[in-house]
Amino acid sequence: MPAPAREAFLKPAAIRLEGLSKVYDAPSRSAAAPQVVAAADLNLEVPAGEVFGLVGSNGAGKTTTLKMICGLLVPTAGRITVHGTDVERDPETAQGMIGYLADFFSLYDDLKVWEYLDYFAHAYKMAPATISGRIAYAVQRTGLDAKRDAFIAGLSRGMKQRLGIARAILHDPPVLVLDEPAVGLDPKGRTEFKDLVGELRRLGKTVFITSHLLADLEEMCSFIAVIEQGRLLRVGRLAEILRGGAGLRVLRVKLAPPGFPLAQWLSARRGVSGVAADAEGARFSLTGGELEMAALVQALVAAGAPVYAVGEVADTLETVVSRLASGEGAS
């Protein structure tokens, strides 16, 4: 079994997946795909105190992975630990450390907002003296103050989503597992949610999050993992993922007037890859840091190239994920 991908993760792992596999029968089984592989030998460490985004297209295995972390689904093979506690062997201890929000859920419509939170506070076995304070905090942080005594049946979709988030943070868990938490939130709600995630990170919480709102993830996450068909395609710090990999920079050079054989020159240079020429110049990847970048520009000018602009190009997460999902650049 390969070792979990550590990358440059120096912090201890809050969540650790070791050889995690999950296979189940397709809901409508066909001869072509009778079984679904939701996780294929996943090895992953989520560093403590970080906001870790799990992204991939629909059906990539994100929700299944999250549910396995919470002990809601049993893996076909492999092991999951949350702060060192084996989820399968000691689910109650592990679950006590997790605040979970599902992507699609219902609430108890016949309860009031505070009753709902009070129920979960007791179900998480919080100290009775702390419960009212934590409910007040959760209600305030999710903007539900005015709805504290309202019946859940009367809440809007967005308000219900806020209540779900309030439930997840209620027992002050060290790890939050959030599946599409921003769905149904209005722009103000999304901003407040991002603020909340930032606050949780400052408080040292680990947030493991999936979302199709990749721009939001880009703002919130420090680490990203990309999965497709249950396989881990890329994992690392957000900046590295956006650059295409650790120690890799995507650069763009513009020449005036064109005519210099830029693509040919770049392709022959060490450390350069993925050269894409266009009418104005070229875009390429360079392995190395600022020194290598300066040396390349110097050499280019010395070779007689009429360089008028050099810049580092950062991809958006959306572009990177799309590229990886289509099989381009997977590692």
Added chain:
Amino acid sequence: MTVLANPELVRNARAHLRGDRMLVIGVICGVLSLVVGFALAHTAGDAGQPQRWGRELLRIAVYAQALVLLLVGGLGCAHAIQREKERNTFDFQRVTRLAPLELTLGKLFGAPIQAYFVALCLVPAALVGAVAGGARPSLVLAGFLVLILGAIAFHAFTLVISLLAERDAAVSLAVLGILILGGLPTSGSALLLHLGPLSPFVAATVVGQTSWALGAADAPVLGPRGPASGMTDVFFGLPVHHVPVLVVVYLTFTGWCLLAVARNIKRDPAVYETLTPWQAFGFALYVNVVLLGFFRWSFWSPLAAQGVLLGVNTALFFALGLALVRTRDSVRRLRAHGFGAIAAAWPAPYVVAGMLVAAVVPVVNVHLAGVFGAPSDLGLAVFRVALCTAWVARDVLYLQWMTLRGGGRPLLLGVLYLSVVYACVGILFGTLRLFATPQGLALTAVVAPGAAFALDASSWADTLGMWMVVLLAQVVGAGLLVARQRRALEELAARPGAGAAA
């Protein structure tokens, strides 16, 4: 954490016992109690029987309490898990720190809380009836004990249904079916299943008794027995009052149901295992001890007695075999740890071992009857055990193979196919009068070995060879299914996956 502070119980109380709703229920119960009490008192006064209306009011109130607790409370429990799964609220309960038993107890007492409140509102009517009717206080208390414990046992059983069922309507139908077929003492079908004496409706009879004195035990437990037969049971030869018997049966049955629910309630439904093989074996032993304890050998011939006990065990081990059937997800997980030696025969070895152990007592009884002068049918008794064991093994192997084949609801389909086959065989062979001759009976038994229960000693002697072929056919059938299951296991282990996940 006390039961009263159980969060799941508190949640149900908050949701179902709001002030306005409680007021409406209280008013309705009060008005009904007053109207019924007045009508009874008026009628009894005309007939010159001043105490009778009180007893009648007590009996009606207890009967109504039982009906509400079983019907409304039963439906509440039956939906307690299944509906939460359907509404996607169950996962949030599963990820809390509530221990499985805490969650189970919270649902057991929380889901039917409205029914308990209705029953509570009917208590004043029952008490007025008890006082006016001069009922014996200890028997009134005993009646309420039977009522409450019986309702809890029924609720625990419906929780098991709720855990295993997939559809809302199926759960409701199952609860109503059980009540109608086995619970209501006034329905003919309750007498058919002989469960009337075990029903909580017996509480209405208990409160109407005038004495704790033990009477003549004149009817078998496994046979028609109405309230008129008195409150005396015989347990391994000792006369005992029916109330303590019910209390013990209810408590132990509740324990088994809670075990099944608590060990699964927080698990992934794809790998539910109702009971472990050893727990299933323990449950079978428990049922057999209760059965043998109250069995009246004197009411039956030795072979008929064996037939009754073997029939019960055949049904019991078929049900336990069904509970042990492994899902495809369970098998995939087992594959990671390596299949065991009996994987291809699962769960037949446990069913066979259990059936053989359970068959010992009735077979020995048949043998002893022979020693003491009755006609000895030991050979037939042993053969019937062997045939029924092979039959149950064959059918549970078929269901296990169906489950491994996969598809939509394979276990349900398997049970459905079996039911259809047995129904068709019964109708066709009955029409062809095959059951009327010993040879025809043997021919029928190849497909439906239950025909052996109609076999008598002389027919058995005449068609011995044919019956041996019948037994061999069952064993061969079971062997073929083991081979099929081995192949299904290999396919499951080798099949690559594809497709989209959630």
